[in-house]
Amino acid sequence: MDSRVLLLDLDACTGCRACMVACSLVKEKLSSFNDARIWVPKMESICLNVPIICEQCDPAPCKTICPAKAIVKDAKTVALLVDRDKCIGCKECIWACPFGAISLRRGVVVKCDLCDGQPECAKVCIPGALKYSDIDRSALDKKWKSLERRIKALTAIL
Amino acid sequence: MAEKKIWKEKLTKDISSRFLGARGIDAKLLWDSIKEPGIDPFSPENVLIFGAGTLTGTVAPSSGRTTITCKGPSTNLYLKTNMGGHWGAELKFAGYDHIVLHEASKSPIYIWISDDCVELRDASHLCGLDVRKTDEFLKQDVGDREVKVACVGPAGENLVRFAAIMSSVYHAAGRGGAGAVMGSKKVKAIAVRGTKTITIKDPDRFREVALSAREILSKDSGAQLLHRYGTSGSIEDVNELQALPNHNFRSGHLENVKPITGQNLVEKGYLKRRVGCFSCTISCHRYCSIDEGVYAGTFTCGPEYESFCALGAGTWVLETEAVLKANELCNLLGLDTISTGNVIQWAMETYERGILSKKDTDGIDLTFGNSEALIKAVEMIGHREGRIGRLLAEGVKRAAEKVGKDSWKWSICNSKGLEQSNVETRSAKAYALAFAVNPRGPDHLHTETFAEFGASPEAIALIEKLTGEKKWASPHYTEFRPEIVRWHEDCYAIADSLGFCAFTSTAAYGVTPSNMAEMFSFATGIEMSEKEIMLAGRRIVTLEKCFNVREGADRKLDDLPWRLMHEPLAVSGAAKGFMNSEEEMNRLLDKYYALHGWDLKTSWPYEETLEMLDLKELKKDLQRLNRLPKRDK
Numbered sequence: 001m002d003s004r005v006l007l008l009d010l011d012a013c014t015g016c017r018a019c020m021v022a023c024s025l026v027k028e029k030l031s032s033f034n035d036a037r038i039w040v041p042k043m044e045s046i047c048l049n050v051p052i053i054c055e056q057c058d059p060a061p062c063k064t065i066c067p068a069k070a071i072v073k074d075a076k077t078v079a080l081l082v083d084r085d086k087c088i089g090c091k092e093c094i095w096a097c098p099f100g101a102i103s104l105r106r107g108v109v110v111k112c113d114l115c116d117g118q119p120e121c122a123k124v125c126i127p128g129a130l131k132y133s134d135i136d137r138s139a140l141d142k143k144w145k146s147l148e149r150r151i152k153a154l155t156a157i158l
Numbered sequence: 159m160a161e162k163k164i165w166k167e168k169l170t171k172d173i174s175s176r177f178l179g180a181r182g183i184d185a186k187l188l189w190d191s192i193k194e195p196g197i198d199p200f201s202p203e204n205v206l207i208f209g210a211g212t213l214t215g216t217v218a219p220s221s222g223r224t225t226i227t228c229k230g231p232s233t234n235l236y237l238k239t240n241m242g243g244h245w246g247a248e249l250k251f252a253g254y255d256h257i258v259l260h261e262a263s264k265s266p267i268y269i270w271i272s273d274d275c276v277e278l279r280d281a282s283h284l285c286g287l288d289v290r291k292t293d294e295f296l297k298q299d300v301g302d303r304e305v306k307v308a309c310v311g312p313a314g315e316n317l318v319r320f321a322a323i324m325s326s327v328y329h330a331a332g333r334g335g336a337g338a339v340m341g342s343k344k345v346k347a348i349a350v351r352g353t354k355t356i357t358i359k360d361p362d363r364f365r366e367v368a369l370s371a372r373e374i375l376s377k378d379s380g381a382q383l384l385h386r387y388g389t390s391g392s393i394e395d396v397n398e399l400q401a402l403p404n405h406n407f408r409s410g411h412l413e414n415v416k417p418i419t420g421q422n423l424v425e426k427g428y429l430k431r432r433v434g435c436f437s438c439t440i441s442c443h444r445y446c447s448i449d450e451g452v453y454a455g456t457f458t459c460g461p462e463y464e465s466f467c468a469l470g471a472g473t474w475v476l477e478t479e480a481v482l483k484a485n486e487l488c489n490l491l492g493l494d495t496i497s498t499g500n501v502i503q504w505a506m507e508t509y510e511r512g513i514l515s516k517k518d519t520d521g522i523d524l525t526f527g528n529s530e531a532l533i534k535a536v537e538m539i540g541h542r543e544g545r546i547g548r549l550l551a552e553g554v555k556r557a558a559e560k561v562g563k564d565s566w567k568w569s570i571c572n573s574k575g576l577e578q579s580n581v582e583t584r585s586a587k588a589y590a591l592a593f594a595v596n597p598r599g600p601d602h603l604h605t606e607t608f609a610e611f612g613a614s615p616e617a618i619a620l621i622e623k624l625t626g627e628k629k630w631a632s633p634h635y636t637e638f639r640p641e642i643v644r645w646h647e648d649c650y651a652i653a654d655s656l657g658f659c660a661f662t663s664t665a666a667y668g669v670t671p672s673n674m675a676e677m678f679s680f681a682t683g684i685e686m687s688e689k690e691i692m693l694a695g696r697r698i699v700t701l702e703k704c705f706n707v708r709e710g711a712d713r714k715l716d717d718l719p720w721r722l723m724h725e726p727l728a729v730s731g732a733a734k735g736f737m738n739s740e741e742e743m744n745r746l747l748d749k750y751y752a753l754h755g756w757d758l759k760t761s762w763p764y765e766e767t768l769e770m771l772d773l774k775e776l777k778k779d780l781q782r783l784n785r786l787p788k789r790d791k
Contacts, residue, residue, distance in 0.1 A: 014434030014441035017244070018372075021437060022217045025358065025365055031216045032355035033251060041303070042244075044327045045290055047433045047445035047459065124217060124369065126376040126439040127385070127432065 002077045002117055003135045006053055008146050010153070013129035015042050015049030019121035026120040027110075035105060037112040038121050041154075050153045051129065053121075054101040054112035056080055062093035062102060062111070070109075079114035159343055160202065160261040164276050169255060175684045176772060178655035178691070179212030179255065180246075181238055182698040184227035187258055188236070189701060189776065192229060195709045195783070199231040199335075200317060200342040202262040208308070208348070209256045210246035211657010214436065215356045217365070218677050219372045219668060220659040222247050222436025224308075224325070229709075230334040232319045232497070232553045233574045236597045236705040239322075239336045240654060241308075242435030242443070243329030248306035251352025263344040268309075270300060271350045281346040286312055288490040289324045296349045309347035310337040311492025316542040317341050319553040320497030320577065324489065328443070328459030329435065332494035334576060334598055335553075359683035367676045375439040375668030380614045384442040384661060385432060387420035389463035393471075394419050396611060400733035401582035404471035405526065406503040407570050407719070410582050410727050410736075417478045418461075418470040420444070428478065433459060439668070440661055446482060453479045458486035460495070467580035468499025473506060473532050480529035484536050491540030496601070500570055500577035501550040501557060502535050507568050513561060520544035553577065566720065573715045574599040583718060584727040585736040586610040586633035591746045592643045594716045597702045604699075605646040608664045609633075616667040636742060640750035648695030655698060671695075697771045700754070700763055704776045707785050713761040716747060757787040764789045 020036035028035040039052045060080055063071040070086035071093060073079070087108045094102045094109060102111045112119075114132075122132040133139060169183065177183045184207045191205040198204075207227040214222050224246035230237025249257070252273050268281040284292050289311040296307050306326060313321035314337035321337030322330040331337075358364050375381050383391055393415060396402045400410040416422055423429040423446055434441035447457035461469070461481055465488070470481040488495045502524075508514045509524040516523070520538070522531050524546075538547030549557050555575040558566040570578045576599020583590035583600075592605035609617035610633035621631040624645050625638045646664060652674050653663050662669035675691040678684070686694070706715075717723070718738055727736035751758050755767035765786050768776055780786040 011431075014432050014438065014443075016222075016434030016436060016438045016441060017247075018217055018437040018439075021215065024355075025217055025361055028355075029361040030355045030357055032353075034353055035355065043303075044244075045294065046457065047328075047431050124372060126372060127434070127441055 004117070004132050005056070005135045005139065005143065006114065006119055006122065007131045007133060007139060007143055008051055008053060008150070009129050009131070009142075010050065010146050010149055012127045013040070013049045013051055014127050015040060015047065018124045019051070019130060022120045022124040026115065034103075037101075037110060039100070048153065050150055052099055052101055053130070054080070055099060055147070056114070061096040061098065065092045065096040067092065074113070077114045077117045080111065081113050082109055082111055084108050159259060159263040159267075159278075159345065162278050164278070171684065174682065175686070176694065177698060177701075178652065178678065178694050180209035180214075180223070180225040180657055181227070181240070181651060181654035182694065183256060183655070184209040184225050184238060185236070185698055185701045185705065187256065188227050188229070189705055191258065191260070197229065199229045199234060199339060202343075204229050204339055204342070206259040206336065206339050206343060207256060208249070210249045210254075212255075212655065213677055213681055214657035215247040215250035216358065216368065216681065217372075217437060218368045218656075218658070219375050220435065220438040220440055220662045221657040222438065223654070223657050223659055224249070224331070225654055226323055226331045226336045228336055228339045230336070230576075230598060231317075231338050232335045232555070232576050233599050235574060235709055235711060236702050237334040237336060238598060238654070238702070239331040239333045240603065241323065241325050241329050241331035242659065243306075243326030244436045245306040245308045245325035245350060246657065247436040248350045248352045250356055251354055252350055253352065253354045257348065259343055259345060262342060266344045266346055268296065268347040268349060269345060271348065272300075273352060273354055284346045285315065288312065289492050290327055290490055292347055293327050296347055300349060300351070302351055305349050305351045307347050307349045309492075310340050311490060311540070313492045313540040314338055314341035315346070316540070316551065318493065318539060318542060318551040319556070320494040322492050322494045324492050328489055330489070330494065332496065333601060333603065335494075337492050358681050360680040364677060364680035367673055367680065371668050371673050371677075372439050375662060375666055378616060378666040378668055380608075380616060381440045381661070381666035381668070384440050384666065387424060388442050388444045389420070390418070390423070390461060390466045391420035392463060392611070393466060394421065399585070399611065400728065400731070401585055401611065402471055403467060403580045403582055405474060406472060406507045406568060407721050408725075410585070410733050411731070412471060412476065414476055415471070417476050418466040418481060422478055426478065428482065435659065438659065440659070440666060442661065448479050448482060451479060453483045456483050456486050458482070458489050460489070461485045462495070464580055465495035465499070468496045469502075469532065472499050472503040472580065474526040475529045475532050477529055480532065484533050487533065487536045487540065491536070493536065493540055496579050497553065497577040498536060498539060501539070501554045502532060504554050504557065504565070504569050505535070505546065505550060508561060508565050513563050513565055518549070519546045522546065568721055570719045570721060572600045572717050572719050576600060578719055582727065583722055584738055585733060587636050587746070588633070588639045588642050590718060590738050590743065591639050591750060592646070594718050594743060594747065595643070595750060597706050600718060603660065604650055605643050606650075606660060606664050607642050607646055617664070620664075620667060636746060639746055640753050643750065644753050647699050648692050651695035651698040652691055693771070697773060700767065700771055701773060701776065703756070704763060704768075704773070704780065707762050708779055708783065713747065713759065716761060718743065755789075760785075760787065762787050
């Protein structure tokens with residue numbers, strides 16, 4: 001099992017949104033915001049950017065609620081994957097996700113699959129806001145800290 | 159605008175392959191739209207053209223820039239001005255590359271673009287609002303926070319000749335007064351929301367080249383410095399080189415420069431966040447705020463190198479907070495910080511020499527170093543308020559003409575009329591040439607030969623590649639300047655057209671003509687070699703030149719501000735005796751025109767040059783005006 005997780009350093013995010021178009025390019029072979037599995041909402045007047053990524057929760061509300069059992073955990077990366085053949089497009093997972101990290105594209109839900117252990121978003125993030133790195137105690141702490149701050153910041157924006 | 163008519167046209171492959179995108183196609187649209195020379199830039203006959211880069215909206219590094227083009231109100235010549243932010247990418251996602259505004263609306267409107275739907279909406283409730291409020295109100299109006307807004311502030315509405323168009327609140331298309339042209343068309347804003355996709359012809363190869371360019375940029379020393387300290391991070395170094403213009407270009411060195419540096423913003427905690435334009439690998443933009451003291455509550459982006467120089471060094475207001483405040487006001491009013499600082503410096507010197515009195519300045523004590531006077535003057539210019547506001551809002555050339563005496567001698571603009579940006583050309587000769595020939599007026603954004611100031615290893619390597627020897631990177635030589643300038647011109651024209659930030663090909667060195675050609679080819683499917691794309695760059699530069707020729711410009715307008723030609727940079731010390739001279743400039747110009755295939759006497763491109771560059775459509779107009787010389791056989 002891969003022990004790495006996708007970490008977010010809110011202070012380093014410059015809001016350039018390269019992660020969004022990189023994601024759409026690698027997943028759908030085109031450039032678009034709507035096809036990205038990551039979203040960076042912006043409050044432009046105070047230059048605040050708060051990326052929303054799938055946290056690959058455990059237990060995961062999306063997996064638990066899915067009536068078609070279409071969301072499965074990848075054995076290697078522990079990413080939650082959508083089985084496109086099983087997905088019935090009921091959108092239950094979209095409502096269940098506490099972060100809004102799942103969306104609907106062409107009738108099936110799409111979400112971050114960690115690019116099979118090589119997340120493209122982290123690859124293009126030059127300021128280093130997104131990092132795919134080994135999980136250890138400090139990384140975990142950082143992850144939770146950033147999560148709390150993000151929720152606070154999101155409450156301020158939305 | 160006048161008839162509220164909206165129509166859409168498809169770009170032809172011929173146009174895309176000859177003029178590439180944003181800046182290039184803008185220039186072509188401008189040439190085709192304004193048929194008659196001599197129109198008033200504020201008349202309905204002027205057009206205002208927005209163009210997002212060909213690669214804007216993709217993962218290509220720092221490719222989010224937008225070019226705005228029109229006949230400029232400060233020079234009555236060609237104007238292209240360029241902005242970062244996220245507006246261009248949103249426009250691309252809505253499905254458009256360019257917007258052309260014809261004629262003028264009868265009442266204030268804003269344009270709302272949501273994918274295929276384009277509406278002209280009433281904007282009377284937005285009149286007089288500052289940039290931040292306009293952005294906020296529009297987001298509320300259309301009920302979507304994801305909307306990206308390009309708008310003018312009060313300065314644009316008041317036709318201040320150096321009003322900016324602002325996007326994503328703090329990103330300015332500052333130079334030359336495009337904001338005033340937008341104001342003259344009574345268009346307060348263009349709000350865009352795009353949810354479509356951008357097709358990439360060869361996504362796998364495109365991705366490979368784009369990601370490798372991103373990788374190179376992430377390791378570039380110049381890029382890293384720009385990220386850490388912003389553009390103003392270089393102020394201390396430029397000051398050490400005795401090349402930091404201050405006191406209205408009477409000196410190149412300051413004793414206490416620290417308060418107006420990027421390092422100071424970081425160390426004193428003014429810097430709150432580093433901000434990136436769309437898809438940027440560098441992210442040199444800063445978000446700063448002041449938490450306590452008289453200026454508490456100030457929050458804005460910047461100050462950039464140019465803003466610190468124009469509003470701080472130039473006026474001798476060497477106080478971080480006062481300059482930040484003046485910068486915030488410029489951003490809110492929608493003013494170009496370079497021109498604003500420049501006219502205020504001129505007014506301060508004119509006041510110091512007793513030519514402007516307190517009566518002329520509405521009681522403001524316009525002495526160098528007076529921070530309150532600086533801030534008051536910025537406000538009055540933006541609102542065209544009082545005698546001094548009305549005078550300075552016309553720009554430094556017209557203000558000097560009105561005030562008379564010898565005041566034109568210390569107006570830092572050249573014959574074209576644009577206020578010069580803050581670069582010391584007396585000790586940097588490629589800059590001197592580039593500033594003189596820049597079609598929009600003397601500044602660094604058509605050509606920046608960064609090696610002359612930055613001297614990073616990457617910058618010197620480029621000069622070595624162009625000239626064969628490292629030593630020519632030194633700014634004091636006059637040899638090879640025309641060759642260096644012309645290469646940078648071509649490269650900048652491509653970068654601007656594809657949407658790349660100028661910093662990716664000079665200042666930082668990750669985007670080159672060769673990988674730009676590859677990215678262009680893989681994204682659009684129009685095959686283009688490095689040589690062909692460089693030629694397209696030259697074609698764009700020549701088209702811009704021809705617009706000015708059609709307007710009546712000739713060699714006389716390719717000059718530098720009087721002070722920079724006739725007064726030495728310093729009378730003692732390390733910078734003693736650095737000068738520009740007629741003789742030297744003439745030598746540089748001769749060589750430069752010859753390289754381009756332009757006539758030495760008039761500077762007009764030869765007919766043969768236009769044919770070689772596949773610009774035959776320009777010949778008819780130029781022939782009619784008798785401005786199409788033939789090369790002597």
